[in-house]
Amino acid sequence: MIVQRVGIPIYLQVKDFILEKIKSGAFRPGGKIPTERELSAELGISRNTVSAAYKELLLEDVLEARQGRGTFVKVVSDDIGGEIGGSRRGRLMKIIDDAMAKVLELGFTVDQFAAIASIRAQEKAQAVKELRVAVVDCTAEYIQRFISQIGQVANVHFESVILSDLVFGKVQIELLQACDVVVTTFEHQAVVTNLMGSGNKIITVAAVPYLEAVIKLARLPVDTKVAIVARSKEFKETLEILLEKAAINHLNFVLIQSDDRKEISSLIADYDVFVVSEEREVLVTQLVAAQKEVITFYYEIDRGSLNQVMMKLVSQAM
Secondary structure, three states: OOOOOOOOOHHHHHHHHHHHHHHHOOOOOOOEOOOHHHHHHHHOOOHHHHHHHHHHHHHOOOEEEEOOOEEEEOOOOOOOOOOOOOOHHHHHHHHHHHHHHHHHHOOOOHHHHHHHHHHHHHHHHHHHHOOEEEEEEOOHHHHHHHHHHHHHHOOOEEEEEEHHHHHOOOOOHHHHHHOOEEEEEHHHHHHHHHHHOOOOOEEEEOEEEOHHHHHHHHOOOOOOEEEEEOOOHHHHHHHHHHHHHOOOOOOEEEEEOOOOHHHHHHHHHHOOEEEEOHHHHHHHHHHOOOOOEEEEOOEEEOHHHHHHHHHHHHHHOO
């Protein structure tokens, strides 16, 4: 059985389960693994959830599907961090070597291959820069985190879209339709798809909470007065939903929607602990006395989803 870890999508837990089986030797390189139906029955979860985990591992080259035979372990690694199939550099070198062999078969020289590959990479990089990407979530603070993450791997034009603004017409759906890619989370996929209609622009990512912050909150004494300093009320609401799922219900929260130093300073004495969004972290840390704890909280896109976003952007680039 999969015991749900708070805030971690179940399909990611299934993925971790499979990776651990590979690393422990229970699933061996070249060996067949259970079918989606078999594993869903074993873990007591839906087949669609298992299918999502299998698809991601297939994309990451961990598993391979053999027509009519099933799904097999393709490679294995001892690296606990999950660098399946050896180092990323090693895998890249193999891809280049394979491509070079095929290019030589076509009659090109190694120098020609290098020149053409360089030109093509520059063309793709430039095309990616011209893409327009909308990031949709219910919370402004998380959108900024997502944009920051994507921006580290792709230099694109971003549109920040609050889900409620989209639902209530403050932001027109035409904005999303004008974008090349729309990034949203599994939680909001249905709403965004319903508004946009079918299409291949939407890419859904798994957003995971900063669990160290959750652990710190769980360890606080009963009835600790906690001030949440953030831009939006949705930041507080999503955190409270997460803590409720984790059965962390012994704290008293108050939201401070301000970035005014004087206002925050006047309220500091009233609270024992401060939970802050990333954009308020420096301000609150400067104002709060050393004996008061400041906990920074955020959601972020998990690494597998971030890789898929980059693949989507490259495929969309003309």
